[in-house]
Amino acid sequence: MTETLAIHGGPKTKETPFGTGKRFGVEEVKELVEALEQNTLFYHFGNKVKTFLQNFNELYGVKYSVAASSGTAAIHVALGAAGVTVGDEVITSPITDQGTLIGILYQNAIPVFADLDPHTYNLDPASVEARITERTKAIVAVHLAGNPCDMDAIMEIARRHNLKVIEDCAQSYMTRYKGRLVGTIGDYGCFSTNDFKHISTGDGGMVTVNSGKEEDFYRVHAFADKNFRRFGQDVMKDVHTLAPNYRMTELQGAVGIAQLKKLPWICERRTELGHKITAGLQSIPGIYPHQVNDGDTCTYWFYMMRLNEDELGCTRREFSEALAAEGIPNMQGYIPQVVYMQPMFQQRSAYLNSEFPFSLTDMKYEQGYCPNAELILQTALRLSVNEFFTDQDAEDMVTAIRKVAKYYWSKR
Numbered sequence: 001m002t003e004t005l006a007i008h009g010g011p012k013t014k015e016t017p018f019g020t021g022k023r024f025g026v027e028e029v030k031e032l033v034e035a036l037e038q039n040t041l042f043y044h045f046g047n048k049v050k051t052f053l054q055n056f057n058e059l060y061g062v063k064y065s066v067a068a069s070s071g072t073a074a075i076h077v078a079l080g081a082a083g084v085t086v087g088d089e090v091i092t093s094p095i096t097d098q099g100t101l102i103g104i105l106y107q108n109a110i111p112v113f114a115d116l117d118p119h120t121y122n123l124d125p126a127s128v129e130a131r132i133t134e135r136t137k138a139i140v141a142v143h144l145a146g147n148p149c150d151m152d153a154i155m156e157i158a159r160r161h162n163l164k165v166i167e168d169c170a171q172s173y174m175t176r177y178k179g180r181l182v183g184t185i186g187d188y189g190c191f192s193t194n195d196f197k198h199i200s201t202g203d204g205g206m207v208t209v210n211s212g213k214e215e216d217f218y219r220v221h222a223f224a225d226k227n228f229r230r231f232g233q234d235v236m237k238d239v240h241t242l243a244p245n246y247r248m249t250e251l252q253g254a255v256g257i258a259q260l261k262k263l264p265w266i267c268e269r270r271t272e273l274g275h276k277i278t279a280g281l282q283s284i285p286g287i288y289p290h291q292v293n294d295g296d297t298c299t300y301w302f303y304m305m306r307l308n309e310d311e312l313g314c315t316r317r318e319f320s321e322a323l324a325a326e327g328i329p330n331m332q333g334y335i336p337q338v339v340y341m342q343p344m345f346q347q348r349s350a351y352l353n354s355e356f357p358f359s360l361t362d363m364k365y366e367q368g369y370c371p372n373a374e375l376i377l378q379t380a381l382r383l384s385v386n387e388f389f390t391d392q393d394a395e396d397m398v399t400a401i402r403k404v405a406k407y408y409w410s411k412r
């Protein structure tokens with residue numbers, strides 16, 4: 001027997017509010033007070049950013065990382081330090097935040113988009129390889145929503161073609177690819193601590209320098225600080241090439257120290273909740289759960305499933321509205337469309353009144369360029385995952401999805 005949907009006047013599945021909690025507490029306050037008492041908020045004179053990075057390095061098992069003012073800045077720093085420059089091509093994902101692309105364009109390099117795996121929503125290595133030209137300099141591998149890219153394949157391609165690999169881990173803290181933390185596998189790993197991420201410092205970012213070489217660390221460090229080289233007692237301000245000021249302040253570093261202590265449980269809890277949802281969504285015709293490959297760990301920045309309207313017997317909009325009426329908030333898709341369909345790419349206008357750097361290429365950013373990515377956005381349904389959600393919350397999500405799906409097949 002099918003139950004009456006809440007949208008048709010039946011009982012609502014979710015009867016209790018979703019779990020919530022406070023992200024910041026006395027731990028952050030203590031660190032902030034200490035930061036202010038240092039009488040400087042400059043990273044080079046204080047100890048908070050330094051301690052934050054030391055703790056981050058220990059957690060990630062890396063020798064070097066550099067702080068930045070945002071995730072966008074972190075990616076720009078990695079690109080700049082990797083030597084990506086005017087007219088170079090950088091291959092990346094068409095489903096991502098603008099922050100992945102900003103640094104590429106500020107280096108006057110050309111973003112090139114590879115298609116995605118239809119169910120992990122991450123780069124398809126075969127498509128990456130097919131997009132390589134003699135101008136390709138780097139790959140920015142976006143680990144979307146806490147789920148790792150196929151890094152063995154990406155690294156193998158990169159090494160064969162002599163490309164740098166920058167991992168965009170803004171949405172993927174403590175995410176593991178075959179047991180290895182993402183952000184430690186490519187040449188550089190970039191993280192964001194904006195307010196929407198697993199941990200927040202308001203804004204901020206980090207770049208890991210995975211060669212472990214001091215000279216690489218110095219180059220990355222300098223690129224986040226106007227190419228001034230502030231190492232130990234020495235400060236060298238003779239600037240040879242251009243670099244922005246993307247410094248993190250001691251206030252962000254202080255909050256970061258406290259937030260980092262919470263990161264493991266935040267990620268573990270999100271992984272558990274994501275597993276529960278996936279387990280509950282098995283064998284529902286027309287519903288394709290968020291795929292995580294065997295041996296990988298996803299830390300679910302969000303949960304995104306795909307719908308097949310024909311198999312379900314309803315449109316995505318109908319499904320989404322019925323699910324919302326059951327008390328399960330959800331979003332249709334993620335970003336409105338693949339990033340290359342944005343006006344900036346369509347009109348080839350990164351800078352006002354200029355076609356540069358697009359004028360350096362005849363690259364066409366057209367509908368159909370990455371068909372899997374386009375279809376993902378047309379058919380996906382996104383659910384929030386939050387470390388404060390209860391097991392009941394995850395069960396209610398599953399129950400509501402099953403109820404709505406069952407209703408629509410019964411009407412086919």
Ligand SMILES: Cc1ncc(COP(=O)(O)O)c(C=O)c1O
Nearest residue numbers: 070071072097099100170192194
């Ligand atoms: C995948 C991805 N890359 C980069 C960024 C940019 O990070 P930020 O907002 O800290 O600049 C974000 C942030 O939303 C992101 O989700």
